[in-house]
Amino acid sequence: MVPRDPNLVLPDNEDEIFYLGQETNINMGKTLTGGDIACEALLNEGVDIVFGLPGGAILPLYGVLSRYPQLRHVLVRHEQGAAHAADGYARASGRVGVAFATSGPGATNLITGLATAMMDSVPIVAITGQVGRAAIGSDAFQETDITGATLPVTKHNYLVTRVEDVGPTVHEAFHIARTGRPGPVLIDIPKDVMQEEGTYDYERDRQIKLPGYRIPTTAPEDQIDAAVKLINEAERPVFLAGHGVIISRAFDKLKELAEKAQIPVVTTLLGISGFPENHPLHVGFPGMHGEAYASLALDDSDLIISAGSRFDDRIVGNVNEFATRSKKIHIDIDPAEINKSVQVDAAVVGNLKHVLGQMIPKAERKSRPEWIRHVEQLKTDHPSLHIPETGNLSGQHVVRGLSNITKGNAIICTGVGQHQMWAAQHYKFTQPNSWLCSGGLGTMGYEVPSAIGAQMAMPEALVWSICGDGGFQMTMMELATAVENRLPVKYAILNNNHLGMITQWQELFYMGDTQADAYTANPDFVKLAEAFGMKGMRVEEIDDVESAIEEANAHPGPVIVDFVIEKVEHVYPMIPAGGSIQDLMEDTRV
Amino acid sequence: MTTESKFEARTVTALVEDRPGVLARIAGLCRRRGLNIASLAVGRSEQAGLSRLTFVLEGPPGVVNQCAAQLERLVNVIDATDITNKNHIWRELALVKVGTSTDTRVEVLELSRVFRANVIDIGVDSVTLELTGGREKIDSMITLLDRFGIKEVMRTGRVAVLRGTLFEGEEDGQFQSSRKWANGLPHEYHVTPGVSGSV
Numbered sequence: 001m002v003p004r005d006p007n008l009v010l011p012d013n014e015d016e017i018f019y020l021g022q023e024t025n026i027n028m029g030k031t032l033t034g035g036d037i038a039c040e041a042l043l044n045e046g047v048d049i050v051f052g053l054p055g056g057a058i059l060p061l062y063g064v065l066s067r068y069p070q071l072r073h074v075l076v077r078h079e080q081g082a083a084h085a086a087d088g089y090a091r092a093s094g095r096v097g098v099a100f101a102t103s104g105p106g107a108t109n110l111i112t113g114l115a116t117a118m119m120d121s122v123p124i125v126a127i128t129g130q131v132g133r134a135a136i137g138s139d140a141f142q143e144t145d146i147t148g149a150t151l152p153v154t155k156h157n158y159l160v161t162r163v164e165d166v167g168p169t170v171h172e173a174f175h176i177a178r179t180g181r182p183g184p185v186l187i188d189i190p191k192d193v194m195q196e197e198g199t200y201d202y203e204r205d206r207q208i209k210l211p212g213y214r215i216p217t218t219a220p221e222d223q224i225d226a227a228v229k230l231i232n233e234a235e236r237p238v239f240l241a242g243h244g245v246i247i248s249r250a251f252d253k254l255k256e257l258a259e260k261a262q263i264p265v266v267t268t269l270l271g272i273s274g275f276p277e278n279h280p281l282h283v284g285f286p287g288m289h290g291e292a293y294a295s296l297a298l299d300d301s302d303l304i305i306s307a308g309s310r311f312d313d314r315i316v317g318n319v320n321e322f323a324t325r326s327k328k329i330h331i332d333i334d335p336a337e338i339n340k341s342v343q344v345d346a347a348v349v350g351n352l353k354h355v356l357g358q359m360i361p362k363a364e365r366k367s368r369p370e371w372i373r374h375v376e377q378l379k380t381d382h383p384s385l386h387i388p389e390t391g392n393l394s395g396q397h398v399v400r401g402l403s404n405i406t407k408g409n410a411i412i413c414t415g416v417g418q419h420q421m422w423a424a425q426h427y428k429f430t431q432p433n434s435w436l437c438s439g440g441l442g443t444m445g446y447e448v449p450s451a452i453g454a455q456m457a458m459p460e461a462l463v464w465s466i467c468g469d470g471g472f473q474m475t476m477m478e479l480a481t482a483v484e485n486r487l488p489v490k491y492a493i494l495n496n497n498h499l500g501m502i503t504q505w506q507e508l509f510y511m512g513d514t515q516a517d518a519y520t521a522n523p524d525f526v527k528l529a530e531a532f533g534m535k536g537m538r539v540e541e542i543d544d545v546e547s548a549i550e551e552a553n554a555h556p557g558p559v560i561v562d563f564v565i566e567k568v569e570h571v572y573p574m575i576p577a578g579g580s581i582q583d584l585m586e587d588t589r590v
Numbered sequence: 591m592t593t594e595s596k597f598e599a600r601t602v603t604a605l606v607e608d609r610p611g612v613l614a615r616i617a618g619l620c621r622r623r624g625l626n627i628a629s630l631a632v633g634r635s636e637q638a639g640l641s642r643l644t645f646v647l648e649g650p651p652g653v654v655n656q657c658a659a660q661l662e663r664l665v666n667v668i669d670a671t672d673i674t675n676k677n678h679i680w681r682e683l684a685l686v687k688v689g690t691s692t693d694t695r696v697e698v699l700e701l702s703r704v705f706r707a708n709v710i711d712i713g714v715d716s717v718t719l720e721l722t723g724g725r726e727k728i729d730s731m732i733t734l735l736d737r738f739g740i741k742e743v744m745r746t747g748r749v750a751v752l753r754g755t756l757f758e759g760e761e762d763g764q765f766q767s768s769r770k771w772a773n774g775l776p777h778e779y780h781v782t783p784g785v786s787g788s789v
Contacts, residue, residue, distance in 0.1 A: 147611070151618045156665040159611075176665060211640075212607065212668035336659040 028201050034163045034194040035061040038127065039068045041170035044202050047098050048072060049089060049456055051082040055102025056142060058129025060194035062100075074456065074485055077477040079106050081449035083113020083184075084475070086124045088453025091436045092411060092461075094249070096123045096177050097453060103129045104142030107188070108149065112443060114184045115153040119440025120270060121247060123182035125173050132192040133161060147188050155183030161190070163198035167205030175208050180215045181334040182247060216333050218358060219350030227305075227329045227346045228362040231261060234303035234327070236371045238283070239265040240315070243439070244308015244333065244352045245274035251432045253356035254307065255279070260360060262368045264375045266294045268309045270439040273429040277408065283375060284384070287315035289421040291385065292573040292586055293378035298323050299581045300374065305329045308352040311342040312440070313577075321580035331355050384573050385425055388589040393542050394566045395419055395494040399426035401545035402464055402492065405553065410434065410462040413451040415471035416442035418500035421571045423466045445474030448491070452478060455487045462490070462553065469495040469522055479532040482558045490552045491560045493525055496567050504570045529560035538562045598651045599628060601644065601680065601750055602658055604670040608634060608641040612666045616643070619660055625649035629682075629747035640668065644680070644749045673750060676763035680750035684728045685710070687718045689739035698738055705731045716741055 027040060038061060042050070051074045054062040065073055076082040079101040086097030097117075101110050107128040117124045131140045147159045156176050158169050166189065173185040231237055245254050245267075251274060258265050258281050265275045266283045269290070275282055284291035286298050298304060298315075304326050309315075311330070316322045319341055328344040330337070331352055338347040348355055387396040399422045402410070408430035414420040414437040429435055436454055438446035451465035472493050482489050494500075499517040506514045529536025535555050539548045539562070552559040572587035606612050613632065620627055628646040635642040647657050661670035686707075690698050695717065702709055702719045705727070711718035721731055725748075732743060752763030 148614070151615060152622055210665060212662075213665050334663065336656065336663050338659070340656055 029199055031197050032200055033060065033064060034160075034166045034189065034196050034198065035064040036067070037163070037166045037198060037200040038170055038189065038194070039064060039071060040200045040202075041167045041205065042098065043068060043070055044206070045171065045174045046095065049074060050098045050100055051076055051085040051089070051453065052100025053077075053079050053082060053102070053106060054100070055104075055106045055129065057103035057131055057191045058100060058106070058127075058189075058194075059102075060191055061127070061129065061189070073100075074452075074481065076449065076481050078475070079109035080112050080445070081452075081475055081478040081481065083110045083124065083126065084116065084443075084446050084449035085453035085456070085478070085481070086126070087113060087117045087120075087122050087446075088413060088436055088450030089457045090117075090122050090124055090453070091450070092433070092454035093457035094433070095457070096125055096174055099124060099126045101126065101128050102142065103131055103146070103191075104144045106142075107144055107146040110186075111150060111153060112441075114150055114186065116438050116441045116443045116446060117184040118153045118155065120438065121182050121243060122184065123177040124184040125170070125177050126184060126186045128186060128188050129194070130159065130188045130190040133190045134192075136190065146186065150186050153184070154186050155181075157186040157188070159188045159190075160193055163193050163196040166193065166198070167200045168207070171206045172208050172210065176210070176213065180213075216335075216350045218354040219331075219348045221358075223346070223348045223350075224355070224358045224362065227331070227348050228359050230303055230327055230329055230346055231263075231305065231359070232364045235368070236301045236326075236374070237261070237263045237303040237305060237368075238297050238301040238375075239263050240268065240286070240298065240304050240306045240309050241265050241271045241274050242268040242307065242309025243270035243274075244331075245271055246433050248308065248333070248351050248353040249432075250308070250353040250356055251275070253353055253360065257356050257360050257363060260365050261363045262366050262372060263305065264297060264372065266297055268312065268315060268439075269424055269437070270435075271309060272424055273431065273433055273435040276430055276432075277428045278430060281372075283379075285424060287312075287317075288575050288577065289425070289571050289573065290315075291425065292382035292584055293375070293384060295573070295575065295581055295584065296378050296382065297375050298326070300378070301326045303327050303329065305331070306344075307331045307356070308333070310334075310337045310340070313341065316341055317575055317583075318578055318580045321582070382573075382586065384586070386587065387426075388587060390566070391542075392566045393540060393545070393563065394569050395422040395496075395500075395563075396426050397542050397545055398492055398494055398539075398563045398565065399423050399466065401549055402466070403427045405546055405549045406462060406464070410464045411436065411451075411454050411458060413437065413447045413454060413463065413465040415444045415447040415468060416501075417444065417468045417471065418496075418504065418569070418571050419466050419468040419471075419494040421501075422494070444468070444471035447471055448475040449478045449481070451489045451491070452482050452485070452487055455482075455489050456485070463488075464490045464492060467491055467493045468500060469493055469497065469519060469525075470499045472525075473519075473522075476528070479529075479534060479558070479560075483533045487558060488556060489558050491558070492549075493560060493562050494565050495522065495525065495562050496565050496569070497522055498567060500569070501571070503568060507568075508570070508574075509576065525560055525562035535559045536562070538564065540564045596651070597626075597648045598654050599646055599648045600654050600657060600672050600674045601646050601678070601748065602661070602670060602672050602674075603750055604643045604645075604658075604661055605635060605637075605668040606641050606643060607666040607668070608639055609666065612641075612664075615664050615666060616661065619664065620647060620657070623649065623653050623657070623660060625654055625657060631747035631749045644747065646748055673752060673763065677753045677765045678750050678763060679753055680724070680748045681722055682725055682728055682748050683746045684721045684732070685718060685742075685744040686721065686732060686735060686740060687711075687716050687742040688735045689715055689741050690717050691715065694738050698735065701731070701734055707731065
């Protein structure tokens with residue numbers, strides 16, 4: 001295990017960011033094509049890996065790639081895989097992930113991946129080829145208005161129409177992607193712009209002029225004071241720690257403040273691994289399928305400190321009934337999130353790492369023994385993580401086994417659905433930033449390529465992708481990418497021959513009308529693994545789980561373990577969509 | 591939030607980069623959030639390369655109140671301010687082509703004088719008037735002209751600026767109601783937010 005560098009993402013000052021680059025300004029002043037200029041700029045941004053798939057309109061860029069051996073190109077099997085792999089790379093490393101695709105269908109195939117990154121604030125730069133400038137707007141072959149199509153799913157996008165804009169646009173795109181609230185940026189470059197000749201100069205092209213773009217760092221002192229006052233006055237405060245903790249690498253600061261003021265920490269789904277799960281103040285994750293005690297701790301609190309979280313509807317449910325007895329502090333780098341869903345008593349706009357740093361000296365040291373005891377009692381009274389013993393293998397057993405064998409040290413990737421919730425509930429994360437899942441968009445299939453990206457970013461790390469059989473089959477072609485690049489990713493398929501979460505909803509809310517959610521002809525995943533040149537294993541008994549995981553870990557290459565689990569098993573606890581804590585459903589089989 | 595919830599209108603001004611696609615980003619954002627652009631005025635600002643927009647957005651209160659903050663997220667938007675609750679003045683402009691005969695022309699011209707509208711064109715059977723003011727004033731004139739036979743109405747969107755402050759060192763757009771005015775002017779001066787448009 002290589003420990004993740006906690007300081008890699010979002011350095012505090014700009015110079016540090018640019019220092020990440022490889023300073024390959026050797027071609028400065030020489031006449032270069034637009035494609036060369038893009039590669040030069042990518043290198044200067046520190047890019048080492050590009051996920052992509054070539055096509056007609058982007059060939060001028062691919063045509064010069066061989067001149068830049070420092071840019072490793074990973075050929076995916078579908079552009080969605082490129083976007084998700086870039087996303088996984090970005091989340092795992094804290095650097096900007098890069099994807100290439102051609103015009104038209106290549107570009108539209110990126111959209112799901114861009115939307116996933118947008119919802120979860122992941123820095124990606126996607127470069128797409130476009131038809132020649134003269135053909136734009138003519139419905140030419142493989143032409144799509146991709147800047148128009150991606151407007152709602154990118155933080156920003158560009159159509160580059162002059163070769164002299166290529167270098168500055170790439171630098172600007174990276175700047176926008178990784179600073180502030182990170183997000184995906186798309187650059188559409190017409191074929192003839194990539195072929196046209198111009199020059200590249202790092203010092204000239206990195207001059208970024210964005211008058212409308214502000215990057216919050218520290219927060220105004222009056223906001224800090226108002227928030228700290230509420231914290232000091234509170235008797236039952238609780239942190240709601242979101243993805244912002246991970247993005248801004250605020251782990252240590254969060255821990256320091258939580259310990260100093262004795263504030264229990266509830267993490268959001270995307271905040272998981274932002275606070276060590278073996279810490280006494282760790283409470284779990286709340287909301288629709290979160291641990292009941294985490295939801296109850298929010299409800300019983302008199303102050304919720306939302307730190308880098310956005311009061312997502314999966315946590316809040318019914319806005320009018322959410323934690324009605326508590327005041328709220330909202331710390332967010334994006335001012336547009338303040339009061340978007342929940343009205344708050346104090347808003348703090350800034351980079352979470354800096355904001356917590358500002359708060360720590362002002363927060364009073366407290367002990368709060370009664371409140372801590374109460375939260376502990378909630379954990380005892382609501383044993384949300386108990387696995388019902390039916391004798392049959394279930395998804396929870398698999399995740400529990402993974403957690404035990406890897407000691408909570410692996411990087412875990414998931415898509416969306418039951419497998420994701422069981423992974424979130426039962427894996428005991430001990431490493432910061434080791435949980436990669438499509439939280440906001442809920443993208444099935446994210447788990448397969450994102451694990452590839454994560455493994456490329458962290459070659460020494462143990463990467464386990466926990467998949468549902470449904471999501472796995474959406475992107476399983478990328479297994480070829482894993483094999484081709486000798487990536488030892490381990491895939492655990494929680495195979496119940498169902499779209500499990502959909503079955504659960506249909507049974508609970510749609511009168512059991514389980515139409516169209518059974519996979520009656522899944523492929524034989526063991527043979528599939530072998531067809532891809534991977535190791536394939538099947539596990540059907542609880543007792544075989546841990547030994548299979550150990551065997552997979554010992555195998556030097558990629559592995560699929562097909563865990564044949566209980567066909568119909570619900571994820572509990574559950575708070576139905578739009579519900580409140582009063583609607584909490586717990587597992588009655590305990 | 592129910593779909594029945596009442597819509598609310600907000601007046602927003604924004605300073606944006608003057609380049610292709612910016613308006614599409616703004617319009618796209620409004621569409622995504624379910625906001626109706628009731629009126630829109632765009633033009634070059636006093637700063638090179640920047641345009642100033644005034645729009646009136648309608649939408650559910652919880653969403654439309656957020657619109658300025660959402661707009662500021664756009665990279666090309668330098669600044670967006672919801673001025674609805676600030677002390678501001680606004681104007682709209684209308685060109686009204688009204689049918690006239692020799693019998694009615696004098697009456698139309700008389701009406702235009704009262705409304706302080708400019709006559710900018712006269713044809714053999716029509717007069718075109720240019721009228722500036724608040725929405726109510728323009729609506730009133732159009733209503734009065736209706737019986738002569740309106741051939742065409744062309745109205746602009748609203749343009750708005752914050753009222754300049756009367757007191758040194760204070761920000762524009764403040765209401766002065768609680769201030770003691772210099773020469774004993776009314777101390778209970780009050781302006782209803784958002785309706786200070788009429789002349």
